[in-house]
Amino acid sequence: MPSAATNPTSITVITVTLNCADSIVETLASVSAQTCRTVEHVVIDGGSTDGTADIVRDFGVAYFVSEPDGGIYQAMEKGVAAATGDVLIFLNAGDVFIDDRVCEEALNYFHNTGTDIVFGDFVPYLLRPSDKFEHPCFVPDRVCRNDQVRDRSCLQNQNIHHQAVFYGRHVFTKCSFFSPEWPDGSDYxxxxxxxxxxxxxxxxxPRTISKFALGGLSTSNFDRETVQHEKLIELVRNKYFSTAIPFCEDEYIIDSPKTKARPSGLITWLLSPLRLARNLMIAVTGRVRQAMNSRSPDRDDLTDVIADFRMRTDSIYRLASDQHQLLVELHTAIDRIAVQEARIRDLEDSIINLRDLVASSGQEAAGDTVEIISRQETRIRELAKSVTTLHGLVIANERETAKCADEMISRTETLARTAERRHEELAHFGHSVLATLGTMQHAASRFQEATDVNTARLLDARPIDVGSPTQAAYRISSQFDEDGIIQYLTQHIPIPNKVFVEFGVEDYTEANTRLLLLKDNWRGLVLDSSGSHVSTIRSSALYWQHDLSAIAAFVSRENINQLIAGAGIEGDIGLLSVDIDGMDYWVWEAIDIVSPRIVVCEYNAIFGPVDSVVVPYRPDFDRTKAHFSNLYAGASLAALHHLACQKGYSLICSNSAGNNAFFVRDDCLANLEPRWPRDAYVKAQFRESRDADGNLTFLPIEQGIDLIADLPVVDVTTGRHVAIRELGILL
Known part of the structure; x- marks a missing residue:
């Protein structure tokens, strides 16, 4: 016979979850609230995509892994392998302990009994008021007792649910959720x-261990699960329960502690609002902790917690009202018993009168009648005795119920006052936290800006070979390494007017000109087609701290000069950055309101280093609508070089990512060495291809060419339209 673990001192709670962001907090809070100080929490996530993993990481459990698995029982086996506690219990997402002393008392029970497995009762419940579960097997908020499982033979027909079972870890050295006959696994x-x-x-x-969330993996399709369970019972019967295997019933007897009697079902039910209130405070504490630990807490998080708190408090009041109605019905039942007692007394009087009548009528004629009446009298007296006993029990129960009800009402009123105070304190605390977070975020932003500027200055001080701007490349605010190249060019080219124009900046957190603004105090204009992005720029501290204009507009060759002139910018400026994902070539060709000394323009590396081609012009061009792959856009580096030569610019270099080219006006070249497209070309390192559903496919550009091979491009040297497949592109 296996022996139990000697003096277990620690418990591991194993939680399995998959996309349970709306319920995992309840479980995490319940485990963290346990008074036992040796509780370890192991969470096995099946690769959630709804934010569950972030919530668990913020809570800081002992062990956490998030990866796809083969199902709930395989995940539970992974939890067993990761556990270090002497005792294990499986409490999955949404399941909670009934109170904060469960683990501590379970360890004591293991000490007192020396057993291998301890099991108790559990309560099924609905996670949300809007949830429904209609099946007689589980009734929400009604205790499911396991005391009917009195010996091993009972397991032929029923199971002990894992939410209410503590296993010695040594059990798993010989046992598993799996068998060859049932590969899906089962706690049965x-x-x-x-x-x-x-x-x-x-x-x-004899104790309630946990609350079991209905609607989880095992109850979401309960009819199907019931059919599966019946098949499993039949399989287990045939495999394990044969006459050759003894049940050892003497070693599997219910062991009831002799210390404290279990409260009656009525008293337990009457006290349930207080237990609900206690669990509510545990859950709210967990929700507040999760909101405070969030990477981006906001007012909505705290508002949701407060709303949930009020909703649950209302539920407690409704339960208390139901219990008051029960007391009224109990009094009515007592009145009905009194009426029945009166009827019995009347019947007794009638029997006595009948006996007297029979006695006076003669003994011989009425012998049988007297015997019958005597039997009826005996039965009536027994009934009267039973009614009297029942009456006494009802009176005693009424007194106990009334006492508990008074205590419950008093404690519920206290709870209501406490809840209201907690609500006010929570709201005040939330406002304080939000204000503090705002201050901290502002300070962090200022610190980051200062760090970026100082980092750029240190990088600019590095020795760089003259005529090698790519050696100076680094990234501070740009998408890739454009910051360092731009800083190099601005330091080697005389720029009297420190003015820039950049379009396609989104919210300006990642842009080619941001470092010029922060570090060198340039002024400039940024444009983006998104009004919300421009609103974000205008509401940032950067906007009032510097001479920056931000305009929301869809840029085209027809409006670009008007937009720049409207911002009061014209003539000789320092830098122009063009990145609009499609019509960059045509828009730069149209610009004549300014004459920038440096031009940064995006090219499409998929067109290769030789062919001078560009996508045909459309004023409403959208690269995603033009082709689902997101690859059909822009111009080749050779086409931009052709345009630059026409406008009086020389190609200097490309960035390391292979998407931005740098041009300098010919009268400002100084010691910079022009390059040909074949020499300056860099093949794109990023992979942005998509399928027809908009999902990233990460194709290298050699394979991406095949997706757009039949689409047309314009050869800017001849003006001829050709299909991409005719170019013979070599990368």
Whole structure:
């Protein structure tokens, strides 16, 4: 017979979850609230995509892994392998302990009994008021007692649910959720293996262990699960329960502690609002902790917590009202018993009168009648005795109920006052936190800006070979390494007017000109087609701290000069940055309101280093609508070089990512060395291809060419339209 673990001192709670961001907080808070100081929490996530993983990481559990698995029981096996506690319990997402002393008392029970497995009762419940579960197997908020499982033979027809079972970790050295006959796994399989096949001992602990969330993996499609469970029961019967296997019933008897009697079902139910209130405070504490630990907490997080708190408090009041109605009905039942007692007394009087009548009528004629009446009298007296006993029990129960009800009402009123105070304190605390976070975020932003500027200055001080701007490349605010190249060019070219124009900047957190603004105090104009992006720029501290204009507009060759002139910018300026994902060539060709000394323009590396081609002009061009792959846009580096030569510019270099080219006006070249497209070309390192559903496919550009091979481009040297497949592109 296997022996139990000696003096277990620690418990591991194993939680399995998959996309349970709306319920995992309840479980995390319940475990963290346990008074036992040796509780370890292991969370196995199946690769959630709804934010569950972030919530668990912020809570800081002992062990956490998020990766796809083969199902709930495979995940539970992974949890067993990761656990270090002497005792294990499986409490999945949405399940919670009934109170904060469960783990501590379970360890004591293991000490007192020396058993291998301890199991108790559990309560199924609905996670949300809007949830529904209609099946007689589980009734929400009604205790599911396991005391009917009195010996191993009972397992032929029923299971002990894992939410209410503590297993000694040594059990799993011989037992598993899986068997060759049932590869999907089951806690039923585990329990029968342990108790029937291997003879581990188990004790029933007359206590509610946990609340089991209905609607989870095992109850979301309960009819199907019921059919599966019936098949499993039949399989287990045939495999384990044969006459050759003894049940060892003497080692599997319910062990009730002799200390404190279990409260009656009525009293337990009457006290349930207080337990609900306690669990509510635990859950709210967890929700507040999760909101405070969030990477980006806001007012909505705290508002949701407060709303949830009020909703649950209302539920407690409704339950208390239901219990008051029960007391009224109990009094009505007592009145009905009194009426029945009166009827019995009348019947007794009638029998006495009938006996007297029979006695006066002669003994011989009425012998049988007297015997019958005597029997009826005996039965009536027994009934009267039963009614009297019942009456006494009802009176005693009424007194106990009234006492508990008074206590419950008093404590509920206290709870209501406490809840209102907590609500006010929570709201005040939330406002204080938001204000503090705002101050901290502002300070962090200023610190980051100062760090960026100082970092750029240190990088600019590096020795760089003259005529090698790519050696100076680095990234501070730009998408790739454009910052360092721009700083190099501005330091080697005389620029009297420190003015820039950049379009396609989104919210300006990542842009080619941001460092010029922060570090060198240039002034400039930025444009983006998104009004919300421009609003973000205008509401930032950067906007009032510097001479920056931001305009929301969809840029085209027809409006670009008007937009720049409208900002009061014209003539000789320092830098122009063009990045609008499509019509960059045509818009730069149209610009004549300014004459920038440096031009940064995006090219499409998929067109290769030789062909001078560009996508045909459309004023409403959208690269995603033009072709689902997101690859059909812009111009080749050779086409931009052709345009630059026409406008009086020389190609200097490309960035390391292979998407931006740098041009300098010919009268400002100084010691910079012009390059040909074939020499300056860099093949794109990023992979942005998409499928027809808009999902990234990460194709290298050699394969991306095939997706757009039949689409037309313009050869800017001849003006001829050709299909991409005719170019013979070599990368």
């Amino acid at each position: 399989e585990l329990n029968v293996q342990a108790l029937v096949q291997h003879g581990f001992t188990a004790k029933y602990y």
